[in-house]
Amino acid sequence: MPQHIALKDPNREARIFSARTVTAILIVMGLLGLILARYHTLQITEYETYRTQSERNRVQLQPLPPKRGLIYDRNGILLADNRPSHLLSIVVERVPDLEQTLAELQQLVPISESDLEAFYKKKNQRRPYEAVPLRFRLTEGERAVLAVNRHRLPGVTVEAQLLRHYPHGELFSHAIGYVGRINERETFELDASDYRGTFHIGKVGVEKYYEDILHGDVGYQNVETNAHGRVLRVLERFDPKPGADLVLHLDIELQRVAFEALGEQRGAVVAMDPATGGVLALVSTPGYDSNLFVNGISSADYSALRDSPDVPLFNRAVQGQYPPGSTIKPMLAMAGLESGLVTPEYTVADPGWYSLPGDSRRYRDWILKIRGTGHAPRVDLEMAIAESCDVYFYDLARRMTIDGMYEYLHPFGLGERSGIDTTNERRGVLPSTRWKRDAMNQPWYPGETISAGIGQGYMLATPVQLAVATTALATHGTHYSPRLVQAINGEAVSAPQLPPVPGSEAHWQAVQAAMREVVHGRRGSARKIAKGIQYEMAGKTGTAQVIGIAQGEIYREEEVAERHRNHGLFIAFAPLENPTIAVAVIVENGGGSSAAYPIARQVIDAWLLDEENPAVAADVAGPVEAN
Amino acid sequence: MGDYVRQLPGSSAGLARRPGATQRFHLDVPLLGLLLALTLFGLVVLYSASGQDMGAVIRQGRFFLVGFAVMITAAQISLQRFQRWGPWFYLGGVALLVAVDIAGVGAKGAQRWLSIGGFRFQPSEIMKLTVPMTVAWYLADRTLPPRFKYIVACLGIIAIPAALILIQPDLGTALLIAASGLFVVFMAGIGWGYIFGAVLLAVASAWPVWMYGLKEYQQQRILTLLNPESDKLGAGWNIIQSKTAIGSGGWEGKGWLKGTQSQLDFLPESHTDFIIAVLAEEWGLRGVIILMGLYLLILLRGFWIGIHAQSSYGRLMAGSLTLTFFVYIFVNMGMVAGLLPVVGVPLPLVSAGGTSVVTLMAGFGLLMAVSTEPRRVVH
Incomplete structure (x- = not known):
């Protein structure tokens, strides 16, 4: 310094x-x-x-909320519409004593604590002379009571507005989601002027994913009012732009069949059009009534849904991550063929168990506990898939290594979000040595490769992922990111194509032929559903373990608590030549795939055998009528 | 009084005279008079703007009393002491800002307030004085105009609190505080090359940041800020109403307590940030000129004190405090008239509110300490 x-x-x-x-x-x-x-x-x-x-300072600028876009199924049936509903609101500036007016209103119509809370919040954000909503969905009787008392309640108005309505309730709850009242966090993030006059917003599912498109653009009008606030004339008006209508790929009939087939069970069904990636059915059970959420669900209803052990708010189709079990085998077989580790003629010795060289641990085949031996002395690819032989795939998995499996299974869309146009999709897990190092900071053990070979261990997939992989099997490798929405305001939306799964024609055909045997073969693991079938179906069963079974212990279904029973899975596509539908089904704690494959059969029947087509319907009924 | 004023800058004629009361209490009489006139005028406008609420006027009057007390107290402190203490207050303020970012109480989604024993205050307010004090302390003992590395150090002193306030987030205050520090550097004689260079750099970097650094909705928010009238239902509503209030006042005004825009609640924030619109509506352009005249006299007095200060520190402080005071006036009057983006800046010593009064008056106390510095040297 x-x-x-x-x-x-x-x-x-x-x-x-x-x-x-x-x-x-x-x-x-x-x-x-x-x-x-x-x-x-x-x-x-x-x-x-x-x-x-x-x-002209009594001139008011009034927002004109846009009409929310409608949602239709592929046949033009309304799945979400807007219905007129009456709401009670207050223009605070015209009320002499707000507290007293509120007290009087409470004498006339029921007003809940949460109504009041929302009212006060909104009141602090309003502009002068803007009506603040207090109670939604007034009944006829309540409107009459308010009309009679109108003269002594200045500033209190009853207006008609459009409110979201879901005509099919629980049937589409997980497929399209719901709207609800805009909450505080959303108020902060939203474009405030675009949502002036709008009280609802998409919270989940298609309603949320396409919020921007469904909402539309706000309009406004300048009106001249007299001292009592009555509108004398409209000075200028800018019409709101209504939200776009959505047409879905979903088919209400297919949706209903899947929903009813699942019934009281917990599970999910996803059906897709292999040619377009369109989602034909998306069901997760249990569901809930979407209408409950539109005007703020009561806390009793909400805690019932939230605390239910069946987690009805959980969308199993996109959020549920399950071990794919043996449904992974067709994909793995394709990997084996493509990598040259097996050929269609290649066989593996099957004593009913498998062990790694130099290791005494025995990896059991599921058939061991039933027959006490393997499927056959030597098992080839077709039999391995048709009968769901574990030993064949234990051997293939070991030779392929986990990273080899990752390389070939990843193109099917496993371990990656499918990009379906709805909310909360999970990505599942396609394990690899790198994944395990990153996720758990542990090396990969050879035994884990064995369980991965039958879709157990770390491997997890959502029903949507399995459906996408099934479309790839159906089309020889061409598959799309699933799309629920087919058209927006009449303009077609195409699904983005996923990078194709590489594979030679001969290999695809070998795997498809084996999957055909699953259903149509004499010893196919889903042969029960071949009865009366009018088309060729290719499928693959799967059973996913919920709890680990210790070495030497025999699994007995009836002794295991319901929640610890195995999940049943099934993937399928049909018709075998030129498939038009691919399905993935999971039934939680269904015990095994037998809980799942009948559901797939019903869904595919409903799609292929249109009962409105008399020729086909007669065909179905044929053997009974016998005329 | 006129004679006395001319003798203020420590002339020997002044020293020969017996020290009067104002001299003994280190008061700058012209500045004191102007401030008293401004605050009284402010209270009259506030009575109307608050909807003839005497309670609001009394409350604001109390803030003014506290403010004047703070000013007089500050004027008694010697400049050397300000110079020594400044950096310590600065460090304390920065610590409080960090505390606020961690444990602050949110108001309208932003964390600005710190609550200690039930008493709430904004640490960013402290920085409005301590940032220029610290920059001035740093530069005062160095050769002026400052060399490049000292400029960089000053930018560091300014950037730390500005960044902490920016993440609260409070863009307006962060910019004002940065400006108050930069004014010191400007008054210290930083080369014009640096100034134009910085401006060019800012303009040149704005484009890539806009194109690649901001998401579409962020761009939209900035566009709305720059052109609020594009958003008729949101931010634009305030501006349309305030412009209507100002414009309808004309030359003569609608008369005190007779403004329809303000009295019928059409004007938002009429007693705080938008109070100038009430004045313009009720007193007309005449009233605006009177207010601006008062402000201009205060500003000129501030500059005059700076020119006649004896130490570098005193000069730098007087110059930067005066310029900061000007920025408040400019930003507030500009934003209410739709000339500048709407950022939350009150009209100094007229808008209702206590914190800014206390800070501003503390600043004027420091200005008085500068103005009376020479006499202190002789005593």
């Missing part, structure tokens, strides 16, 4: 400062002059304009 003091020149510094002060004064005067000029313009030049504007 001393050297600075030595260099300081007080006179020079004073001169610099004085010069700067003069500059500052000039800038200050200039800018103040600019401000003064602005006030001069407003108050003298444009005085007349503003005077007139202020004369």
